[in-house]
Amino acid sequence: MERRVLVAGVGNVFLGDDGFGVEVVRALGAHPVPAGVDVVDVGVRGVHLAYQLLDGYRTLVLVDAVSRGEPPGTLQLIEVFEAGSGPVEPSAVPALDGHRMGPDAVLALLATLSAGTGGTPPDRVLVVGCEPGSTAEGMGLSAPVGAAVGEAVRMVLRVLDEETRTTAGTGSAAEAAGDSRSGTSGKAEASSC
Secondary structure, X not given: OOOOEEEEEEOOOOEHHHHHHHHHHHHHOOOOOOOOEEEEEEEOOHHHHXXXXXXXXXXXXXXXXXXXXXXXXXXXXXXXXXXXXXXXXXXXXXOOOOOOOOHHHXXXXXXXHHHHHOOOOOOEXXXXXXOXXXXXXXXXXXXXXXXXXXXXXXXXXXXXXXXXXXXXXXXXXXXXXXXXXXXXXXXXXXXXX
16 A cells, blocks of 8 residues: 555654654554554654655654744644645755754755655645743653643644545645644644643
8 A cells, every 4th residue: 555644753752842743643543543644753763754754655744842932832733845846945954963853854854865766755744833831851741732732633633634535736734624824934723722
């Protein structure tokens, strides 16, 4: 079966709310997902994520803590790019550090790996992001971020439903999850838990 969608939980569980993405994919494990969807806990292994994406996913859904100046626990669905628009090229790719690669660096590495291997990067990249309260050293999510995990799981499930029901190029996963608003990094939906 062709793999169509990859959901990747990103973050460091030893830095408080930075572990949000990991906690969401753990919670997502209690729910059935549509055929053709892979859910992985990437943690801080950005290089592994880039290599896994070479397996031919149509859509990537990153789940991560994302600072955008909102109250802690605010969820946003951010559409990074769609087919035809291409990823935003970072002005400079940081030195490759498998434990400190952010999504921009992973996507830049993926573009390089795809060109070198003939692989195909995803047509669409979405981020289910949560505004962190604290990323200080320590385990466990802050109260507002912990309270957002359940709604983030529901948001991911709505995106998966839309992505697996439509063909590439019809509809928008951001629209499927609710009304969207424009943000500096792409389309975004915000909700506070």
